[in-house]
Amino acid sequence: MEQLFDVIIIGAGNGGLAGALDCTCAGKKVLLLEKNPLPGGCATAFCRGRFEFEASLHELCAMGTEEEPKSVRRLFADTKGAPVFYKVEDCFRLMARDGEGKTLDVTLPSSRERIFSTLKELARDAEQGVQDFFELMDECAAGVDYVNKTGANQNKRYLLTHFPNFVRCGSHTVSEVFRALRLPPALCTVLGAYWVYLGVDPDRLSFLHYALMARQYFDDGSYIPAYTSYQMSLYLLDVVRRQGGVVKFNTKAKRLLVEDGQVRGVITDGGTYLCRTLISDISPHMLFGQMVPQNLVPSFHKKLAAARDGKFSARFLVLYLGLDAPADELGIRDYSIFLYSDPDPSKVYRTMMDQNEPVQSAVFVCPNVVNPEASPEGTCICTLTAMAPPELFEDLDGLAYLQLKERIAKGMLDLLESRTGFRLREHIEEYELATPVTFARYLGTPEGAAYGYEAQGLDDIVTRCRTVGEESLFENAWQAGAWGEFGDGYSSAYSSGRAAAGRALRYLEENPV
Template sequence: MKEFDYIVVGSGCAGLSASLELAVNNRKVLLIEQHNIPGGCATSFVRGRFEFDPSLHELCGVGSAEDPGFVRKMFAKYGVDIEWCEATDCFRVISTYSDGEPMDVTMPSGKEAFIDKMEYYVPGSRASVTKFFALMQNIQDGLDYISGDKIDPREIIKKYVPMVRSGGYTTSVVFDALGLPQRAQDILSVYWTYLGVDMEKLSFLHYASMVNTYVTKSAYYPAHTSHEISVKMTERLRQLGGTVMMGCRAEKFLFEGDKCVGVQTNLGAFRAKYGVLANINPDIVHGKMVPQHLVPRREKKIAAARDRKLGGRMFTAYFGLNKTAEELGIKDYSIFLVGTSDSVKEYDSLKHIATNNYAIMLCYNIHNEAFSPKGTCVVSFTTMFTSAEDFNELDEKEYFKLKTKMAKRFMDLLREKAGIDLSDAVEEITVASPYTFARYLNAPEGGVYGFETTQWDGIIPRTIEMTMGLDYKLKHLYTIGTNGVRGDGYSSAYTDGQILADRALAQFEKEDA
């Protein structure tokens, strides 16, 4: 049986960063992927003369070349050079304030610009919004500290008191405690769908770590779709001596005693000297891929926990349009077309097909004219379902009808809310549902956000579990990805892969010594 130091299963964002982290540390890595191209969500597909990005709207943590964020620094460490485009505004949102008045707000990137604009829309908000940013920065610094190897509790008490004090609370509780005016809260709530949990359940730490990065360092996306990132990471892994096998599906993890020693795949068995990292939902790993007597009791209990829910299941329509953004009157990179700024009500309405009237419209050509052929543009609409209930009821015919219905609903939303009509310009439409993502990614119910990051299962509990509780996990086998310490999203998954690869280096090899 061919042996490697480590085997990484799945080439999603987390699988790619984990492989590179191990490879730059001179370990012999095998990366396997069930598909014929790498990336998982981070990929692209072609219809007619258009290339579409199936998932990425924007990445946080990239930052500019002069002021790099953690993602740019990570890629520099790995020797991966991406051509980035900056989304200069955070978002435009068309919705309704809690007081019933219409909301049409565009928030810029950059902390000072963001605070100024908020003061413009919500006079009197400056002091509390400034406090809000100071708290978010403390949280971000504190989270970086506690994810590291050497943690001194005295340092945490000395430097990260605001993080510790707000750590146990939900986002809405912290908003109230900061005295943020209701309209400012309504605007700041827009980001909740990026995390998939309404503001009354969403852990503030998770919210803060993402929003602070988006606003202070701006959002970025690759010039040539997220496929560019995944291909460059894979190429770099090969250059560093890694082995990459596409069309290779892991079926079972192999154990000797209670130690994971390899992977059984459709292309044969491979041995891992030190360990395996699996970019797969832990319920699948524990439920189907390891001997049942080895699954730790605690993992079974967590899997059965009633309030552990899967996060967002995406529904996206991709449009190739035979007019330019300018001709169609599209000026914004992203517009959140939202029913209500009350995230609890919206979360409920996103459970069902009949009531899901939400979409994020994105036009990739706004900051990157060359994204599609001359005279055209690419637009996508994404909504999220907070339950898979309605999809379980659909038969084949209804399923295809639903795709058409939703694509039309998205166009109607854009026309009604923003006055932009795409109907005369449609050349290509493709629709992806939770089924599509489930099938393509091996993600239960197409839940690409992993498990909801609520208070009891947010970044802090997950980090503490990781730093203190590795002994009750499966030996020499970690799951990585969007279900991991940092939750959903590209930068979170890259970070999770990197953190867990470093843990494996420190833990697995020490255990073997």
């Protein structure tokens, strides 16, 4: 007789772990399935020689302070084994080259006052624009809050009178709103640079999405854990287990048992488990494409998958460097540097996605600048992240792929050294390059996409948040993680996991055995 669980969760990534946390906390019988031997999905680490590399995390938002914790810090509230977090003081340093070989070099601090003074220095006539920009972001946050609270019952008149600019900007892109605010070009460059963390360039990115994410990043800054994001994953796993959750690693979900539009169970290579509800922390494309016979996939989701037309969000190249000298000796003073090939962030995106262009823009991170425990004494770790056009990796044979990897790694190192002036080459003790193929291997996402669906057009985040209630995967199954309604990022994946858990718990309450 197969075991019956209240909730089965497929995938122990950020969304799956956060979902499991809430479901076990509510006393439900939970089974968390993970194909890899480790929890975390993207939130993981790997060792090479004496280095332990953070696989993906650049900046953790929605943390608040110890005194006033926000949503992400509250997940780690249980003191037993909770990670130590280090504050990242600056948002980023931006080095954007223009066509004449000059470089705009600005360090954007965190906190509103400091950003104000930095931006005023950058463009003297910018004061009003910057003020409007922040007020608009505040109004957007308040407006979204109101819409979320009221759901379908929102009062249109109230919306229009209290959040008129929010409503006016709600269907426009970042670039359109920047133009309407008459922000000077240098400010569009600096404020627009943040787009990389959302995977969509300002010409297509919804301003609302940008405002919600950038606002807390600009105001509060961000954090990183002492022992990489894997420490966060293990912590959440530990709490899930202490709350009675059953977790199975090395267990790949192969098929869903579907009956009358409901998921009844999951067939894995280690046996079959029955469930009353399901949370999926893997991509809908793989769930519906591999784990369910096509005649049992809800018509809506077949149409949705077709309408999405393979528009997955960012696929990454990450160069991990373990260096045998400390950061300050190498002249590294910044936690993160955005190295852009153009002052126009949207052009940066288009160049990145052009398979005929070598990597020209990337984000540099050196965790040692804020985390003294990032690597052994006398060493430091640096990573360089760029977006990759997926075409680059299509129809390659294995040998060609291995050679392409080395070419890309060299190109990225050249870029880093030439733009920053750092001399790193002779200090490389360990390095690895992750490509979309690497992400596809470990995450199993289509084309190795790491940010879910591209958050624009059909999949604009604000729209998705409004429709998610009617778009469950099956009657009793919901999406978590970067493929969920909030899109990519640690805080977003945690949030969608918890939202999915909320839906599962509601369903269980409304449908008692």
